[in-house]
Amino acid sequence: MSARSAEPAALLWSADRLVTGRDRNVVPGGAVLTRGARIVWVGPASDVPADLARGAVRRHFDGATLLPGLIDAHTHLALDAGTSPFSTIQALDAGTVLAQMRERARAALAAGVTTVRDLGAPWRLDALLRREILDGRTPGPTVVAAGVPLTVPGGHLAVLGGETATLADAQAVIRANRDAGCRWTKIVVTGGFTSGSGGCSPYASAWDQHLLEGIVAFSHAEGMPVAAHAHGTAGIQAAAAAGADSIEHATWMCADGFDVDALTLADLARRGTAVCTSLNSAAPRAAGRLPWSERARQLRAMHHHRVPLAVGTDCGIPGTAHTGLPVSLPAYRALGLDPLGVIELATATTARLIGEHSTGELAPGRRADVLAVEGDPTADLEQLTRPLAVLTRGRLHHPATSDDRKKDPR
Ligand SMILES: [Zn+2]
Known part of the structure; x- marks a missing residue:
């Protein structure tokens, strides 16, 4: 190098x-x-x-x-996209993970991705990588880093080091992220499906609502918008009410199926809260927990209600390569967009929604x-x-x- x-x-x-x-x-x-x-x-x-x-x-x-250049608003350069990325990363030291991140950044760039918003890395390695890339020492996309994500004790993504029980805990993590060069705060509002969630439901918020509001307000006061991981409808509502700037996933799940709630859609649109759906190239073939027919219906409902949509892959999770953004884009035709409309979504629109006004x-x-x-x-x-x-x-x-x-x- x-x-x-x-x-x-x-x-x-x-x-x-x-x-x-x-x-x-x-x-x-x-x-x-x-x-x-x-x-x-x-x-x-x-x-x-x-x-x-x-x-x-x-x-x-x-x-x-x-x-x-294309924008991927939801990446995990620290995760290896293998079958169990969270256990794999726990066995590695920071230097090894950073070396792997450089290779993944280079591969994403070669695929045409010039900006990524990285939503969760241990040791704030995404911010370190950002600096290397900005200095021209490492080839890669511009990295908009979120550093260590906040989660409740034992919650989803706890392996990345951001367990917080109190507002003071959260403030310490947010300040450390900011000081390392991070630009966003990532908060895990509901449980997830790809790592142990410590019993947290993917449907509902794992947080005391008052604490969640305090954390979002603090992050905003520090100049950092908030990306909230939320699957289920109750979790989406909690994140939006707390003032989150983007909702990640938004799969509208509830205990007995799906609840694409019209009032919540209207609330997201009114607030201008973005949704990053984290679609990968396999989404249109999905048949299990979130079948494509349902997901496509959700996408159309969000688009119809004028919820701002950002493009992202969640690359790094099992089976989702860091080069996968271009391959994922045809799925967004389900919104009723023609190819030019999808290109604008994956460039200017997504850049604006992640606050990267100088690109896209x-x-x-x-x-x-x-x-x-x-x-x-x-x-x-x-x-x-x-x-x-x-x-x-x-x-x-x-x-x-x-x-x-x-x-x-x-
Ligand atoms: Zn993610």
Whole structure:
């Protein structure tokens, strides 16, 4: 691994079309000019201002499309996506986990993911990785870190080190996260399905509501929005009432099935509380606890009620690879979106919902996070699985010529 690399060169990329990520804007023969870590100009290649483009390294992607790098709003770079990631990680030291996280970050970037919100890592390794990537020491997406997640004693994700019984406990974890460079607080409101939940129900909140409200208020006062893991309807209601900024999973389960409650949907929409559904590529084939017919119905209900939806994979949990975001995106067609609508959801919309306003769009002033893919993904989302080149903060990554594809992303 080299030391901090020099400022990225100015680049002028052009292709058959360019998708800006907003307002259904597709520029035929579009080009993007980057200088350092920023985009300085976007438009038809024929109109590039000569003075701005002077000295830029030019590259045309024939038969291809340029679009903003993809955003995964729910990752776990510390988890290995194997059959029992939580027991695996308990047997490893911090240095080993961090080394694995670097490889997974590199693999996600090679798949076209230029920003991730990482929702739970032991020892706040996600914040360490963020720093390495920002410094240019490690290639990877921009990591929006949540550090150690808060959970009740013995609760879901307790193995990551954030058990809290009192407001003072929670404040200490949040402060330590913030001081390490984390930008979000993750709180586990209900039990889960992928690790021991200490008897906590996946349906209802495990917290005293007054304490939950106090924790969210403290996090907000520290400038950190709150992502709340909540499966069941009662847990979603508790998290929203406490003021959480995003609900993770929202599977609307209750003891005897599902309860996609219209009043709760209206409450989420009114508050602007985002839902990150954490769909992976297997979701459309799911038949067990959460069959796809039910999940698709939930997605449509949330979308219909104007609940803001963010794209995320929950990668790192069993069977969910860190490269899986592009493969998961066709599932979002269930919202009634066309491919361009899904691309905007996975770029500008999700970036905004996780507070990353400087990316997600190809526009002057934004971060130079750019993806080039074969063909036309606005006609066929499958093309997103064929990246030709990725820029992150103006640094070039060649998926096809790197070793990343050959490596097991786990
Ligand atoms: Zn998760």
